[in-house]
Amino acid sequence: MNRSTTTLAEAAPLPRKSSYFRSRWNAPLAGYLFIAPWLIGFLALTAYPLFLSLYYSFTDYTLMQPMQWIGSRNYERIFTADPKFIQSAKVTVMYVLASVPLKLAAALFVAMILSKAVRGISSYRTAIYFPSLIGGSIGVSLLWRNIFGVEGIFNKLIAVFGIEGKSWITNPDTALGTLILLTVWQFGSTMVIFLAGLKQIPNDLYEASSVDGASKRTQFFRITLPMLSPILYFNLIMAVIGAFQMFTSAFVITNGGPMNSTYVYAMYLYERAFSRYELGYASALAWIMLVAIVAATVLISYTSKYWVFYETDTGGKQRK
Amino acid sequence: MLKWKRSLSLLAMTAILGTLAACGGGGNGANNAGAATAAPASTDAAATTAPSSGEPVKLRIMWWGSQPRHEATLAALDLYTKNHPNVTFEPEYSGMDGYLDKLSTQAAANNAPDIVQLDPGWMPDWMARKQLTELAPEVDVSKFDEKLLAGGQLDGKQYAVPLGSVAFGMVYDKAAMDKLGIANPANGWTWDDFFALAKESQAKLPDGQYFTLDYAGNYFMYSAYQYARGKGQVITDDGHFNVDEAMYLEWTRKFEELRTEGLVPPADVNASDKENDPQMDLLAAGKVLFRYSFSNNLGTWDSIKPGAYALVTMPRAEEAGGWLKPSMFLAVSKNSKHAEEAKKFINWFVNDPEAAQVTQTFRGLPANKDNAALLEANMSELDKVGLGLLRATEPDGQTWSAGAGGWTNFVDKDWVLVRDQLSFGKSTPEEAYKQLKEAAQSYEK
Numbered sequence: 001m002n003r004s005t006t007t008l009a010e011a012a013p014l015p016r017k018s019s020y021f022r023s024r025w026n027a028p029l030a031g032y033l034f035i036a037p038w039l040i041g042f043l044a045l046t047a048y049p050l051f052l053s054l055y056y057s058f059t060d061y062t063l064m065q066p067m068q069w070i071g072s073r074n075y076e077r078i079f080t081a082d083p084k085f086i087q088s089a090k091v092t093v094m095y096v097l098a099s100v101p102l103k104l105a106a107a108l109f110v111a112m113i114l115s116k117a118v119r120g121i122s123s124y125r126t127a128i129y130f131p132s133l134i135g136g137s138i139g140v141s142l143l144w145r146n147i148f149g150v151e152g153i154f155n156k157l158i159a160v161f162g163i164e165g166k167s168w169i170t171n172p173d174t175a176l177g178t179l180i181l182l183t184v185w186q187f188g189s190t191m192v193i194f195l196a197g198l199k200q201i202p203n204d205l206y207e208a209s210s211v212d213g214a215s216k217r218t219q220f221f222r223i224t225l226p227m228l229s230p231i232l233y234f235n236l237i238m239a240v241i242g243a244f245q246m247f248t249s250a251f252v253i254t255n256g257g258p259m260n261s262t263y264v265y266a267m268y269l270y271e272r273a274f275s276r277y278e279l280g281y282a283s284a285l286a287w288i289m290l291v292a293i294v295a296a297t298v299l300i301s302y303t304s305k306y307w308v309f310y311e312t313d314t315g316g317k318q319r320k
Numbered sequence: 321m322l323k324w325k326r327s328l329s330l331l332a333m334t335a336i337l338g339t340l341a342a343c344g345g346g347g348n349g350a351n352n353a354g355a356a357t358a359a360p361a362s363t364d365a366a367a368t369t370a371p372s373s374g375e376p377v378k379l380r381i382m383w384w385g386s387q388p389r390h391e392a393t394l395a396a397l398d399l400y401t402k403n404h405p406n407v408t409f410e411p412e413y414s415g416m417d418g419y420l421d422k423l424s425t426q427a428a429a430n431n432a433p434d435i436v437q438l439d440p441g442w443m444p445d446w447m448a449r450k451q452l453t454e455l456a457p458e459v460d461v462s463k464f465d466e467k468l469l470a471g472g473q474l475d476g477k478q479y480a481v482p483l484g485s486v487a488f489g490m491v492y493d494k495a496a497m498d499k500l501g502i503a504n505p506a507n508g509w510t511w512d513d514f515f516a517l518a519k520e521s522q523a524k525l526p527d528g529q530y531f532t533l534d535y536a537g538n539y540f541m542y543s544a545y546q547y548a549r550g551k552g553q554v555i556t557d558d559g560h561f562n563v564d565e566a567m568y569l570e571w572t573r574k575f576e577e578l579r580t581e582g583l584v585p586p587a588d589v590n591a592s593d594k595e596n597d598p599q600m601d602l603l604a605a606g607k608v609l610f611r612y613s614f615s616n617n618l619g620t621w622d623s624i625k626p627g628a629y630a631l632v633t634m635p636r637a638e639e640a641g642g643w644l645k646p647s648m649f650l651a652v653s654k655n656s657k658h659a660e661e662a663k664k665f666i667n668w669f670v671n672d673p674e675a676a677q678v679t680q681t682f683r684g685l686p687a688n689k690d691n692a693a694l695l696e697a698n699m700s701e702l703d704k705v706g707l708g709l710l711r712a713t714e715p716d717g718q719t720w721s722a723g724a725g726g727w728t729n730f731v732d733k734d735w736v737l738v739r740d741q742l743s744f745g746k747s748t749p750e751e752a753y754k755q756l757k758e759a760a761q762s763y764e765k
Contacts, residue, residue: 063428064449149600150592170591172744252418258591259740274425276729277449 053283061280074284088268096243099183107187111194132188141252172261197231226309380433382412384419386620389682432653434662444725447474453652458663482646484684487713491613495628507712511635532610534584536575537739548641559724561760572749587743615706616684631709645720647684734759
C-alpha cells in the first residue's frame with residue numbers, strides 16, 4: 001500500500017491543495033451523478049446498517065425490549081466469559097488455515113492442466129467450473145450430507161476397495177474435513193482467475209529457460225509462481241475473507257455438530273442473533289469478526305512485499 | 321505492471337467492503353425489527369380496522385410435519401378456499417429439521433407467516449416476546465380441554481390454540497422383534513423391564529442392529545426417567561435447573577453399559593439419526609428396535625413400513641414415565657396484516673367438524689372434544705393404536721408443563737453438545753452433569 005502511494009505521488013505531483021479540491025468538486029459532477037445509484041445503494045444498504053450495527057454492539061438490544069447503552073460490556077463479556085466465542089473462533093481459524101491453502105492449490109493445479117492447449121478444452125473448463133455455480137447452495141449441502149453419510153456413495157465407493165467406511169459427517173474427527181472438502185471442490189472462480197493469470201505469462205520465458213535446460217519443476221517454481229504471485233495474492237485474500245464467513249455448509253450439513261466440531265463463528269453469531277434475539281451481543285460478535293478479517297488482510301498485504309513480484313518492479317529489489 | 325497492482329488492491333478493498341455489508345446484514349435486519357417494534361400498535365390497529373368482507377386475502381401459513389400431515393393440511397386449505405373464495409393460502413411446510421431456525425429468522429425480520437404452528441415448548445418464549453396476537457374473540461375455545469388450553473395462555477389471554485392431544489411413549493419394530501424372537505413389551509412396563517429386555521435381546525440381535533438409540537444424553541428420555549423416579553421436572557416452572565445428580569448418573573451409566581455391550585448404535589451412526597426421515601431414521605432403516613414416539617406419529621412410521629410398528633407406554637418406575645401434552649399450537653403472528661382473516665381460519669380449522677374430517681389425527685386427537693368424539697366414532701385401525709397409547713397414559717400420566725421461558729437454547733444446544741460428548745465417550749457421566757449444571761447458569765433467572 002505504502003509503495004503504491006509513493007509511486008502515485010512521483011507520477012503526478014500534487015497541485016496546491018485548495019485548488020485541487022475545488023477542481024475535484026466542480027469538474028466531475030456528471031461523474032457523481034453517474035455513480036449516484038450505486039452510491040445511494042451503498043449508503044443506504046451498506047454504510048447505514050453497518051454503523052447502526054456498530055452502535056448496537058454497545059447496547060443490550062434484544063428484539064422485544066427497549067435498548068440501553070451499556071458501553072463495552074458486550075465486548076467484555078465476549079472476551080472474558082464466553083467459552084462458545086473461543087470455541088467457535090478456534091474452529092473457524094482451523095477451517096481457514098486448512099481450507100484456504102487446499103483450495104488455492106487445487107485451483108492452481110486444475111488451472112495449469114486447463115491452460116494446456118488440448119482439443120475441446122473449453123468444454124472441460126465449463127465442466128470443471130460447474131460445481132462452483134451451484135456450490136454455495138443448500139441443495140449441494142444436502143447432497144454432501146448424503147454422499148458422506150453412513151449409507152452414502154462415498155462409503156459404497158471405498159467399500160469396493162475393502163475399506164469399511166463410517167459416517168463422516170457425524171464423526172467429530174472427520175466432520176470439519178468433509179466441509180473443507182466441499183469448499184475445496186468449489187475452486188471454480190479462483191481457478192478461472194488463475195487461468196487468466198497463467199495466460200498472461202509470456203511464453204518466451206519458458207522457451208528461454210528450457211533452452212537453458214530448466215526442468216518443468218524449476219520452471220514452475222522460478223517462472224510460473226513468481227509471475228503468478230500477484231494473482232495468488234489476490235486469490236489468497238479473497239479466499240481468506242470467504243473462509244472466515246463460512247456458514248451455509250456448517251449450518252445445513254452438520255448444524256455445528258457433532259460435539260461442536262463444525263460450530264463456526266458465523267453459526268454462533270447466527271444463534272445469538274436469530275435464535276436468542278440478542279442482537280446487541282451479536283453485533284459485537286460481528287464487529288470482532290470484521291476486525292479479525294481486516295487484520296488478516298492487512299497481515300497478508302504486509303507480507304506481500306516479500307513474496308509478490310510485479311513485473312514492473314525494476315532491479316529485483318522486491319524479488320526474493 | 322502498475323495497473324495490475326492498483327486494480328488488485330481495488331478488488332481486495334471491494335471484497336473487504338463486501339464483508340462489511342455481510343456483517344451489516346445483521347444490523348440491517350435488526351434495524352427493520354427496531355422500526356417495527358416501535359410501531360406494533362399501529363399494525364394492530366390496521367389489522368383490526370381492515371374490512372374483512374370479500375376482499376381477496378392471501379394468508380401465509382407455516383407448519384412442520386411428515387407427508388401425510390402435509391397432504392391433509394393442504395386438503396384443508398383447499399376446502400377453506402372453496403368455502404371462502406376470497407381467502408387463498410401460501411403454505412410453507414417442511415420437516416422439523418431447521419423449522420424453528422427458519423421461523424425465528426423470519427420473525428426477527430418481522431416477516432413471519434400470518435399463521436404459524438408452534439411447539440408447546442416454545443410457547444412461553446413466543447408469548448413473552450409478544451410475537452403473537454390474541455385470538456379472542458374470533459376463535460372460540462369453549463369446547464377445548466382447559467388443561468390443553470393453558471399452554472397457549474399468558475395473563476389470561478389466549479395467544480395460541482392447541483391442535484391435538486398426544487401421549488409420549490415408545491414405538492417399536494414389532495415385525496423385527498417377532499422375527500428375532502424377542503418378547504413384545506406391554507403397557508405399564510417398567511424401566512427395569514426395559515433394561516432387562518435390552519440384555520435379553522443381546523444374543524438375538526444380528527450385527528448392525530441395536531436395541532434402542534443412545535439416549536444417554538437425550539433431554540426428553542432423561543426427563544421421562546427422572547419423572548418416573550419421582551424427581552420431578554428437569555427444569556422447574558420458575559426457571560431453575562433441577563437435574564437430580566444421582567438419577568442422572570444412574571441413567572447415563574446404564575446407557576454406558578448398553579454402549580459397551582453394543583446394544584445402542586456407535587456414536588457416529590447414532591448421530592446420523594433423523595426422526596421420521598425415510599432414509600435416515602434408524603428405526604425406519606431397521607437398525608434399532610425401540611425409539612420414543614408420540615401417539616400420533618405411528619401413521620408416519622406406518623407409511624414407511626406398513627404394519628411393522630406398534631406403540632407401548634413409556635416405561636415407569638415409582639411413577640408413570642409418560643405424559644399427555646398438547647401436540648402443537650396454532651397462532652397468528654404479531655406482524656400479520658390479515659390478523660382477522662387468519663383468526664377466522666383458525667377458528668374454522670379447530671372447530672369445524674368438516675375440517676376435522678380432513679385433518680384427521682395427524683396432529684394428535686383433536687383438542688376440540690366434539691371433534692375428538694366425532695373422529696373416535698369411525699377411526700382407522702392405526703389411529704386406534706395411537707388412541708390406545710393415549711388412553712393407557714391418561715390415568716396416572718405425568719402433568720405436562722410448557723416449562724419456564726428462555727430455555728429453548730439450553731435444550732437445543734447445550735444439552736445436545738453434552739449428548740454428543742457422552743455418546744462419543746469424550747466425557748464421563750460426572751463431567752456431563754457438571755457441564756450441564758454450568759451451562760444452565762446463564763439461563764437461570
